[in-house]
Amino acid sequence: MLVAGAVLVAEAFWLVAALPGAALVSDLGALLVAGWATVACVGAARRQPSPLRRFWTLLAVTMALAALGRATWTAQRLGGGDLPHTPLVGAVFTVGILTGTAALLCSPSAPRTAVGRARTLLDGVIVALALVPIGWVLVFRGVAAAELADPARTLGLLYPMFDLMQLTILVTVAGPVRTAWRPMSVLAASLTIRVLADVGYVSLVARGDYAAGHVIDLCWPLSYLLIGLAARYPPPPDCDGTDDTAEASPPPWWRVALPYLPVGGAIIAVVLARRPTGQTPQLVFVTMMALLAALAVRQGLAANENLRLVVRLRRLAYGDQLTGLPNRLLFNRRLRLALRDGRPVAVLLLDLDGFKQVNDRFGHATGDTLLTGLAARMRAAVDGDGTIARLGGDEFAVLVDGDRPVPPEQLAERLLAALRPSDGDEDVGVHPSASIGIAEYGPQHASHTDLLRDADIAMYAAKAAGKSAYRTCTPALRESAVSRAELIADLRRAVDEEQLHLEFQPIVELATGAVRSAEALVRWRHPRLGVLPPARFLPLAEETGLILPIDRWVIHEACRAAATWRERAPEATVAVNISAAHLRRPDLIATVTAATAGVGLAPRALTLELTESALIEGTEAVLERLRQLRELGIGIAIDDFGTGYSSLSYLHRIPATELKIDRSFVARLGTDDERAYATVEMVTRLAGAFDLAVVAEGVETERQHAAVTAIGCPRGQGYLYGRPDGPGTVGQNRP
Ligand code: C2E
Numbered sequence: 001m002l003v004a005g006a007v008l009v010a011e012a013f014w015l016v017a018a019l020p021g022a023a024l025v026s027d028l029g030a031l032l033v034a035g036w037a038t039v040a041c042v043g044a045a046r047r048q049p050s051p052l053r054r055f056w057t058l059l060a061v062t063m064a065l066a067a068l069g070r071a072t073w074t075a076q077r078l079g080g081g082d083l084p085h086t087p088l089v090g091a092v093f094t095v096g097i098l099t100g101t102a103a104l105l106c107s108p109s110a111p112r113t114a115v116g117r118a119r120t121l122l123d124g125v126i127v128a129l130a131l132v133p134i135g136w137v138l139v140f141r142g143v144a145a146a147e148l149a150d151p152a153r154t155l156g157l158l159y160p161m162f163d164l165m166q167l168t169i170l171v172t173v174a175g176p177v178r179t180a181w182r183p184m185s186v187l188a189a190s191l192t193i194r195v196l197a198d199v200g201y202v203s204l205v206a207r208g209d210y211a212a213g214h215v216i217d218l219c220w221p222l223s224y225l226l227i228g229l230a231a232r233y234p235p236p237p238d239c240d241g242t243d244d245t246a247e248a249s250p251p252p253w254w255r256v257a258l259p260y261l262p263v264g265g266a267i268i269a270v271v272l273a274r275r276p277t278g279q280t281p282q283l284v285f286v287t288m289m290a291l292l293a294a295l296a297v298r299q300g301l302a303a304n305e306n307l308r309l310v311v312r313l314r315r316l317a318y319g320d321q322l323t324g325l326p327n328r329l330l331f332n333r334r335l336r337l338a339l340r341d342g343r344p345v346a347v348l349l350l351d352l353d354g355f356k357q358v359n360d361r362f363g364h365a366t367g368d369t370l371l372t373g374l375a376a377r378m379r380a381a382v383d384g385d386g387t388i389a390r391l392g393g394d395e396f397a398v399l400v401d402g403d404r405p406v407p408p409e410q411l412a413e414r415l416l417a418a419l420r421p422s423d424g425d426e427d428v429g430v431h432p433s434a435s436i437g438i439a440e441y442g443p444q445h446a447s448h449t450d451l452l453r454d455a456d457i458a459m460y461a462a463k464a465a466g467k468s469a470y471r472t473c474t475p476a477l478r479e480s481a482v483s484r485a486e487l488i489a490d491l492r493r494a495v496d497e498e499q500l501h502l503e504f505q506p507i508v509e510l511a512t513g514a515v516r517s518a519e520a521l522v523r524w525r526h527p528r529l530g531v532l533p534p535a536r537f538l539p540l541a542e543e544t545g546l547i548l549p550i551d552r553w554v555i556h557e558a559c560r561a562a563a564t565w566r567e568r569a570p571e572a573t574v575a576v577n578i579s580a581a582h583l584r585r586p587d588l589i590a591t592v593t594a595a596t597a598g599v600g601l602a603p604r605a606l607t608l609e610l611t612e613s614a615l616i617e618g619t620e621a622v623l624e625r626l627r628q629l630r631e632l633g634i635g636i637a638i639d640d641f642g643t644g645y646s647s648l649s650y651l652h653r654i655p656a657t658e659l660k661i662d663r664s665f666v667a668r669l670g671t672d673d674e675r676a677y678a679t680v681e682m683v684t685r686l687a688g689a690f691d692l693a694v695v696a697e698g699v700e701t702e703r704q705h706a707a708v709t710a711i712g713c714p715r716g717q718g719y720l721y722g723r724p725d726g727p728g729t730v731g732q733n734r735p
């Protein structure tokens, strides 16, 4: 290093001072530094890891060729030539250009594929070729035509072009991550100096101003010195080729555009070159043709690479990395296509039971191995009768479309059989089974998501039925799975959109069979689920507070209906159920009076039914409210009597007018159950003692009717006398 530096300094002194023998000193200096750089590169090739060995070896060869070329040049110059641009010198330097270029293409940051390297090389060639017409206009025009006729001489004039080609390649391959590797920057500096030197040399020669030993000669040994310097740096930390992150971030736009910028310059140069004579100079013409060819090949390579990238991306986007099965994206795509084409479609949704435990107990690596194995078995089980995909985690799906050789249920059985552990299995201690949900496309499905949702519903039903089972989605299943949240949202609209209606169940005078009263029972005609009984939606309404508007609506509707009955039966009354929440509201009285007054109904024609539990919870304010209702003349019935924890003391406090014996007691009357009989009898007596009216609820049979009549219960309600129905039965006699 020191010696090479000293040689260079001495040479500089000599040339700048223009001492005699400068030409020889210049030749010797270049020879010595090139020789030293060769040794330095050989050293690096020995020391550094194998991926870099070829790079340094090629650089060493390049430096050796530089030394050899310079020695030949010197010998021929001393032998008589002024500037010996002989074929031999030309050949040596040309080989040096080739090895130097090859070295750059073997640098640690160069593309790894042959196609990538060819593309990079072409980028360099394109730049180099584009520079010929530019150089022609700027420099060569002045060179005598005779000189250009000699190929060896022409070659000497083309050196800047090759330098720029190498510089382009270097810039292109100095990928974003590896830029940190110092030697590449040092090489870039070396190449830049050579570009300047060669350009300077060519223009000096063109003008006839060059003589051996010119100060510009210093540039060449300087560029060799830098290469020798680059060889002293340590190798990059990750040069073993395993790191692919360099591919992750795309190069900046200018690096991509770089090879094409000179092409624009070349086109302008061709126009300028034709100016004086109107003819394209032969050299320019030939290079432009070569440039076109290079561009065409480059485009071809790029197109080819793009196609391969597309294939790879497609595999990445549509495939599951672990199992190699199609992924959710591809599955959904195929499903949508099948639906669009109107083919009969079924979907099997499969979830592994107990897979999470495998992951938790044995780790993810074991989980992955198990998944891969199971996926392979399931694929074999489906065996072309459908498309199996991994939707994610432990969820798989099979799409069966077109004319089906096997029904989906049979496919499900095959899948479950495939998952059962067989004898030859490597035992990990846990064998996940699977739950499978099947949905077949039908008119109830608006889109593929509906179909998948149904398969999901069926899959959860299969899980609930115990492990290793399959279920097919039915309308009943679907209905029960319509989520709570959805139902609540629907219920909010139900009152406004008039989806509620009332049915009336007659309450009969047992002695005469006359119907003097009816109980209003609310129903919800759900747009998708059909008519829902109160048990399906009232608990939700109570939780959300929606019970208040519902109750209010019921009170108004019931009063309206009762008002129409009065023409036929002036004494007719209507019973309305009131929720516990409503009873706690002070505005209950206002609601009730507005409803009766609004339709001209006497308050005594209305009875409010309250459950025992609602009454027991009642505070002093509630009791006060009940008393006010009583004073207005409104009846108070204790509903489902006997099911709560009523004590006699509370019967004293509550201003009730009626007891409704719960149907669970009435139901046992037909079965010779002595105690049921005694209970109903006792409650009837009790009611008499408290001066309360009594209704036996849920009378379904003639035996029950006979029993309640014998006990002396005055009134009855039940399917025997009439099911809840439209408002028409009141005022008629039961036959
Ligand atoms: P509830 O007040 O005890 O009403 C009587 C229930 O028994 C009704 O059921 C009726 O259809 C049923 N039923 C009547 N006769 C028979 C029979 O012979 N055998 C059998 N097995 N059942 C009979 P529904 O309509 O399903 O109402 C259930 C409960 O929902 C009602 O019990 C009441 O507590 C509540 N409810 C109904 N409509 C309303 C309303 O508008 N507002 C409020 N807050 N609750 C209501």
Ligand code: MG
Residues within 6 Å of the ligand: 519, 577, 609, 639
């Ligand atoms: Mg009731």
Ligand code: MG
Residues within 6 Å of the ligand: 639, 640, 660, 662, 697
């Ligand atoms: Mg009841």
